[in-house]
Amino acid sequence: MSRLEGLRAIVTGGAAGIGWATACKLMAEGARVAVVDRSPCPEGEALGYVADMTDAEGLTTAIGAAAEAMGGLDILVNSAGIDLEAPTEAVTDADWTRVLEVNLTGPMRAARAAFPWLAKSGNAAIVNISSAAGLRPIPDRAAYTSSKAGLIMLSKSLALDWADEGIRVNAVCPGAVQTALFATSYEDAEDPQARLAEIKDRYPLKRVAEPEELAEAIVFLASPAAAYITGVALAVDGGRSFH
Numbered sequence: 001m002s003r004l005e006g007l008r009a010i011v012t013g014g015a016a017g018i019g020w021a022t023a024c025k026l027m028a029e030g031a032r033v034a035v036v037d038r039s040p041c042p043e044g045e046a047l048g049y050v051a052d053m054t055d056a057e058g059l060t061t062a063i064g065a066a067a068e069a070m071g072g073l074d075i076l077v078n079s080a081g082i083d084l085e086a087p088t089e090a091v092t093d094a095d096w097t098r099v100l101e102v103n104l105t106g107p108m109r110a111a112r113a114a115f116p117w118l119a120k121s122g123n124a125a126i127v128n129i130s131s132a133a134g135l136r137p138i139p140d141r142a143a144y145t146s147s148k149a150g151l152i153m154l155s156k157s158l159a160l161d162w163a164d165e166g167i168r169v170n171a172v173c174p175g176a177v178q179t180a181l182f183a184t185s186y187e188d189a190e191d192p193q194a195r196l197a198e199i200k201d202r203y204p205l206k207r208v209a210e211p212e213e214l215a216e217a218i219v220f221l222a223s224p225a226a227a228y229i230t231g232v233a234l235a236v237d238g239g240r241s242f243h
C-alpha cells in the first residue's frame with residue numbers, strides 16, 4: 001500500500017519507540033522520512049539528524065535541513081518526550097523546566113520551524129504525541145501530565161491558527177506502550193512483574209500496547225484519509241482515560 005507516495009515527513013524523537021515505529025510505517029506507506037532525535041537513528045532508509053528539542057537553534061536548523069533535503073515537507077510528527085516520576089513537593093525548578101521544554105516547548109519549536117514548509121504542501125499535517133496522562137492525571141507526575149495537557153492545547157491552538165494555511169494539527173494520547181520510556185515505570189520496582197500487572201489492571205483492555213499500534217493511529221491522522229480531522233486529541237489508550 002502506498003497512500004503516502006510522494007509525501008515527505010519529519011519525526012522528532014523518531015530514533016526509538018513510538019517515533020521509530022511511526023517512521024517505519026510512514027516509509028512502508030510510501031513517504032520519505034527524516035528523523036530528528038538527540039540520538040542517532042537506526043540505519044536504514046530514513047534520513048537522520050541529531051538535534052535536541054531543548055536547543056532551539058539546533059532543532060530549527062535540523063528541521064530546515066531535513067525539509068530542504070527532501071524537497072519540501074508535508075508531515076511533522078512530534079514524538080520526542082521524557083517522563084518524570086516524583087512527588088511534586090520534591091520537583092526542582094530545573095526538573096520542571098526540563099520536562100516542559102522537551103515535551104511542550106520542543107514541539108512548538110519544531111512546528112514553528114516546519115511552518116513555512118508545511119504551508120506550501122497542500123497536504124500538511126502535524127501529529128503531536130501527547131499522553132492519556134494529558135487527559136486524566138496519574139500520581140506523582142505533575143510536570144509530565146501538565147506538559148502533555150499543554151501539548152493537547154498547543155495542537156488545538158495550531159489547528160485553529162494554521163487552518164487557513166491548510167495545515168491540520170492533531171494530538172494522539174497513548175496509554176502504556178512497550179518502549180524504553182515505559183519500562184522505567186516498572187523496571188526498578190521491587191517486584192517488576194507485579195508492578196507491570198498492576199499497571200495493566202488499570203486498563204479496561206488489560207494490556208500494554210505495542211508501538212506499532214500507536215503508529216497506525218498516528219499515520220492515519222497524518223494521512224490524507226484524515227483530511228477533515230483537525231484539532232482532536234485521539235486517545236489510543238486501551239480505554240484508560242474514558243472512565
Ligand SMILES: NC(=O)c1ccc[n+]([C@@H]2O[C@H](COP(=O)([O-])OP(=O)(O)OC[C@H]3O[C@@H](n4cnc5c(N)ncnc54)[C@H](O)[C@@H]3O)[C@@H](O)[C@H]2O)c1
Nearest residue numbers: 013015016017018038052053080081131176177179181182
Ligand atoms: N511509552 C508510553 O507508555 C507512552 C505513553 C504515553 C505517551 N508517550 C509519549 O510518546 C512519546 C514517545 O515515547 P516512547 O515511549 O516512544 O519513548 P522512547 O524513550 O522509547 O523514545 C523517545 C525518543 O525521543 C528522543 N528524545 C527524548 N528527549 C529528547 C530531546 N530532548 N531531544 C530530542 N530527542 C529526544 C529519544 O532519544 C528517543 O529516541 C513521548 O512523547 C511520550 O511522552 C509514551
